[in-house]
Amino acid sequence: MTNAPTTDPPAAAGEVPPTVNMPNSALFTDQYELTMLQASLHSGAAHRRSVFEAFARRLPAGRRYGVVAGTGRLLEALATFRFDDAQLAFLSDAGIVDDTTLAWLADFRFTGSISGYAEGEAYFPNSPILTVESAFAEACILETLILSILNHDSAIASAASRMTGAAAGRPCIEMGSRRTHEEAAVAAARAAIIGGFASTSNLEAGRRYGLPTVGTAAHSFTLLHDSERAAFEAQVAALGRGTSLLVDTYDVEQGVRTAVEVAGPELGAVRLDSGDLVAQARWVRELLDDLGNHSTKIVVTSDLDEFAIGLLASAPVDSYGVGTSLVTGSGAPTAGMVYKLVSRQDDDGTFISVAKAAKNKASVGGLKQAMRRLDEHGIAQVEVVGIGISPANDGDDRPLVQQFVKDGVVLPGWTGAEAVHRAAERHTRSVAELPGAVRRLQRGEPVIPTEYEEAAS
Amino acid sequence: MTNAPTTDPPAAAGEVPPTVNMPNSALFTDQYELTMLQASLHSGAAHRRSVFEAFARRLPAGRRYGVVAGTGRLLEALATFRFDDAQLAFLSDAGIVDDTTLAWLADFRFTGSISGYAEGEAYFPNSPILTVESAFAEACILETLILSILNHDSAIASAASRMTGAAAGRPCIEMGSRRTHEEAAVAAARAAIIGGFASTSNLEAGRRYGLPTVGTAAHSFTLLHDSERAAFEAQVAALGRGTSLLVDTYDVEQGVRTAVEVAGPELGAVRLDSGDLVAQARWVRELLDDLGNHSTKIVVTSDLDEFAIGLLASAPVDSYGVGTSLVTGSGAPTAGMVYKLVSRQDDDGTFISVAKAAKNKASVGGLKQAMRRLDEHGIAQVEVVGIGISPANDGDDRPLVQQFVKDGVVLPGWTGAEAVHRAAERHTRSVAELPGAVRRLQRGEPVIPTEYEEAAS
Numbered sequence: 001m002t003n004a005p006t007t008d009p010p011a012a013a014g015e016v017p018p019t020v021n022m023p024n025s026a027l028f029t030d031q032y033e034l035t036m037l038q039a040s041l042h043s044g045a046a047h048r049r050s051v052f053e054a055f056a057r058r059l060p061a062g063r064r065y066g067v068v069a070g071t072g073r074l075l076e077a078l079a080t081f082r083f084d085d086a087q088l089a090f091l092s093d094a095g096i097v098d099d100t101t102l103a104w105l106a107d108f109r110f111t112g113s114i115s116g117y118a119e120g121e122a123y124f125p126n127s128p129i130l131t132v133e134s135a136f137a138e139a140c141i142l143e144t145l146i147l148s149i150l151n152h153d154s155a156i157a158s159a160a161s162r163m164t165g166a167a168a169g170r171p172c173i174e175m176g177s178r179r180t181h182e183e184a185a186v187a188a189a190r191a192a193i194i195g196g197f198a199s200t201s202n203l204e205a206g207r208r209y210g211l212p213t214v215g216t217a218a219h220s221f222t223l224l225h226d227s228e229r230a231a232f233e234a235q236v237a238a239l240g241r242g243t244s245l246l247v248d249t250y251d252v253e254q255g256v257r258t259a260v261e262v263a264g265p266e267l268g269a270v271r272l273d274s275g276d277l278v279a280q281a282r283w284v285r286e287l288l289d290d291l292g293n294h295s296t297k298i299v300v301t302s303d304l305d306e307f308a309i310g311l312l313a314s315a316p317v318d319s320y321g322v323g324t325s326l327v328t329g330s331g332a333p334t335a336g337m338v339y340k341l342v343s344r345q346d347d348d349g350t351f352i353s354v355a356k357a358a359k360n361k362a363s364v365g366g367l368k369q370a371m372r373r374l375d376e377h378g379i380a381q382v383e384v385v386g387i388g389i390s391p392a393n394d395g396d397d398r399p400l401v402q403q404f405v406k407d408g409v410v411l412p413g414w415t416g417a418e419a420v421h422r423a424a425e426r427h428t429r430s431v432a433e434l435p436g437a438v439r440r441l442q443r444g445e446p447v448i449p450t451e452y453e454e455a456a457s
Numbered sequence: 458m459t460n461a462p463t464t465d466p467p468a469a470a471g472e473v474p475p476t477v478n479m480p481n482s483a484l485f486t487d488q489y490e491l492t493m494l495q496a497s498l499h500s501g502a503a504h505r506r507s508v509f510e511a512f513a514r515r516l517p518a519g520r521r522y523g524v525v526a527g528t529g530r531l532l533e534a535l536a537t538f539r540f541d542d543a544q545l546a547f548l549s550d551a552g553i554v555d556d557t558t559l560a561w562l563a564d565f566r567f568t569g570s571i572s573g574y575a576e577g578e579a580y581f582p583n584s585p586i587l588t589v590e591s592a593f594a595e596a597c598i599l600e601t602l603i604l605s606i607l608n609h610d611s612a613i614a615s616a617a618s619r620m621t622g623a624a625a626g627r628p629c630i631e632m633g634s635r636r637t638h639e640e641a642a643v644a645a646a647r648a649a650i651i652g653g654f655a656s657t658s659n660l661e662a663g664r665r666y667g668l669p670t671v672g673t674a675a676h677s678f679t680l681l682h683d684s685e686r687a688a689f690e691a692q693v694a695a696l697g698r699g700t701s702l703l704v705d706t707y708d709v710e711q712g713v714r715t716a717v718e719v720a721g722p723e724l725g726a727v728r729l730d731s732g733d734l735v736a737q738a739r740w741v742r743e744l745l746d747d748l749g750n751h752s753t754k755i756v757v758t759s760d761l762d763e764f765a766i767g768l769l770a771s772a773p774v775d776s777y778g779v780g781t782s783l784v785t786g787s788g789a790p791t792a793g794m795v796y797k798l799v800s801r802q803d804d805d806g807t808f809i810s811v812a813k814a815a816k817n818k819a820s821v822g823g824l825k826q827a828m829r830r831l832d833e834h835g836i837a838q839v840e841v842v843g844i845g846i847s848p849a850n851d852g853d854d855r856p857l858v859q860q861f862v863k864d865g866v867v868l869p870g871w872t873g874a875e876a877v878h879r880a881a882e883r884h885t886r887s888v889a890e891l892p893g894a895v896r897r898l899q900r901g902e903p904v905i906p907t908e909y910e911e912a913a914s
Binding site (some may be wrong): 023029039097 | 482491492493499500534543544548551553637644658661663677691692694695696801812826899
């Protein structure tokens with residue numbers, strides 16, 4: 001691995017990926033990877049050293065930046081990427097690969113190196129987000145796992161970042177689990193936290209990654225009881241006066257008055273989940289203040305997205321609960337990253353830059369390095385990608401590529417709960433470094449351009 | 458459970474859900490379900506018998522029908538919905554619920570009944586897709602799991618159905634794993650098969666549900682070798698002449714000629730992944746025929762959706778590989794179903810229909826039955842939902858609600874590989890029964906209306 005020293009040193013060693021309860025990941029794989037493996041084992045090319053790169057040719061339409069997420073989950077999933085008896089029996093019984101290939105898979109352990117942009121980092125078109133260096137065979141069979149995780153998690157983190165930007169410091173709560181696949185929901189909660197969310201409703205995400213979890217009650221709880229008052233009394237008795245009461249099951253004004261009567265001035269919050277939230281938040285705030293509940297907060301939910309959050313900026317809202325639009329990437333449910341062979345050895349051991357020449361899908365060959373070029377105020381001006389070289393550093397510029405795996409060993413600091421925490425901090429720093437236009441919600445171009453530098457030939 | 462006899466009897470008993478490798482599902486749960494549980498245990502209302510219903514208030518914009526999927530996965534996940542030591546320790550350590558609630562959760566086994574539309578069935582706004590009858594406590598804590606699975610899987614199956622409709626009998630291949638979360642990818646492959654797809658590239662889906670899997674090679678395989686010819690020779694040597702060769706890495710015409718030279722007249726297929734696919738398929742077909750390869754098929758891929766498939770109807774294409782747009786629901790990545798309390802007992806044991814009165818979110822209270830009313834030609838005219846009653850049956854009409862769980866026992870036939878196979882067959886029958894306008898791709902209204910029938914009061 002030839003990457004430059006990182007600027008973001010890994011945390012102390014000793015983290016253990018939370019593999020408990022994690023499924024074997026070996027068959028999260030498109031069949032063609034194993035048929036390519038078989039064919040390349042047959043031709044001998046399987047052993048050629050290769051460089052694969054994951055990158056996005058473009059951002060989702062109109063987006064100004066993306067946010068990397070998923071790398072930690074990928075490194076955790078690598079630990080369970082093993083062809084054990086169940087996986088081998090399926091491949092054998094279904095006749096998908098031959099005995100030579102089965103024997104190779106049975107012994108498979110990834111022995112290569114992986115580097116790239118750390119989670120939380122902003123990215124742009126053609127940023128070299130993940131680079132895998134190994135024998136072709138080893139990098140080839142990881143393609144689907146790598147892309148599934150990066151494409152999903154980065155889509156969610158990118159949407160989350162726009163929402164937390166629009167929220168301008170008010171806490172955002174992730175509550176979209178019900179609108180996406182049950183395991184994707186856990187990953188979405190994790191990615192939301194990386195993108196700046198304060199908490200999640202998803203308990204498994206809390207357990208797996210140590211994320212703050214929240215939640216109080218739904219309309220069904222009110223409807224279960226003989227009256228709204230009975231429901232509020234039950235909730236306050238069980239959860240305390242600091243709880244959030246959902247006040248829009250029947251009439252909002254009456255709901256607020258009943259909530260205050262039941263919980264008193266210590267009522268934690270009221271939640272509004274329907275109607276014209278801007279107007280409603282204003283008069284509910286006045287009503288709460290009139291009733292003496294100055295410290296009772298207002299939480300709004302109800303199909304919010306970054307635009308709705310922006311519209312609520314002037315309303316007296318204390319926090320936003322976001323569901324559907326977050327977990328579906330707010331119009332961009334996948335980050336559209338691809339994974340391409342960019343360099344490989346020939347029979348003499350010389351690395352050859354490769355690129356597919358088909359129209360409209362050209363890839364830039366070669367092992368890459370990347371740098372965010374900063375001006376004298378520390379604001380990013382351009383993303384510089386060096387092909388086969390590290391781009392020149394003016395001194396203040398920030399190298400972007402970190403090493404995650406060296407010769408098959410996952411380096412400490414990039415997995416588990418701590419990695420999520422660090423990624424969230426990195427996200428804050430990375431976005432703060434970008435030009436202010438990054439916070440515009442309307443469609444536009446990437447907020448900084450990507451340029452290439454090549455070794456003089 | 459008061460549901461009428463089903464028209465689609467379950468298969469023979471003895472199926473075992475493939476729980477091997479499946480995670481504990483108990484914490485795929487929003488925290489508020491457990492706080493509601495705690496508060497209702499405290500008030501005593503937890504034990505009130507309740508009816509919850511999952512339904513979609515509307516279809517995604519412009520869609521004419523939806524396709525139910527996920528029920529089988531839900532029933533499989535119920536088997537692992539257990540609060541074991543790891544789950545209880547988290548809830549206790551994080552202080553999410555009190556000891557009384559922890560003790561209740563430790564003993565939790567679902568003892569209620571579940572009925573609804575079977576997988577593969579077409580649905581419309583307000584179709585009672587899933588009904589859970591149990592104590593409030595038991596139905597409450599399943600909300601997120603139920604919605605996550607139904608919303609995701611139904612979104613994919615609904616998109617898949619439009620695509621297979623547009624393909625008009627030509628096989629569609631699911632290859633979107635890389636564009637969605639790695640576990641969602643497995644569920645997406647399963648839902649795609651239910652929606653009429655012929656096969657998937659996802660190996661774990663093949664293993665778990667016995668689905669047909671396919672896959673041959675990517676551009677990287679060609680680029681790995683010293684020439685396209687060397688790559689084709691390696692692939693044919695390892696996989697046989699019946700393989701599919703990807704011919705657009707460099708020049709398509711030369712690629713086709715080389716493929717035929719290497720594999721001869723027995724070449725299985727060529728794959729086209731870029732460019733103007735309609736024009737290209739035409740001249741590639743002519744070229745193959747000129748070269749004597751009349752039985753060599755043409756597979757097209759490259760960001761296809763139902764509209765692109767429709768456009769290719771007149772081109773000599775043999776099968777379609779679909780990725781991104783399938784696994785993201787082709788613009789509707791979640792089905793938008795909600796899960797609402799519609800009826801509950803009061804202290805006298807009388808069931809009371811409940812509905813939230815908040816504007817724009819009204820639910821129709823009461824336990825529902827549903828019927829697809831057919832005309833004399835067997836074509837559906839209207840979906841009739843009976844509130845508290847079974848709608849009148851003209852004789853030819855088809856009851857839609859099936860029972861899946863009775864008093865805590867999952868009934869045979871609704872899980873495992875066989876359930877997927879049966880759901881795919883049901884999908885074919887269900888769509889064939891709808892008016893022909895169901896196959897229109899342009900935006901429109903639901904192809905049949907939904908009407909309510911109530912008991913005379």
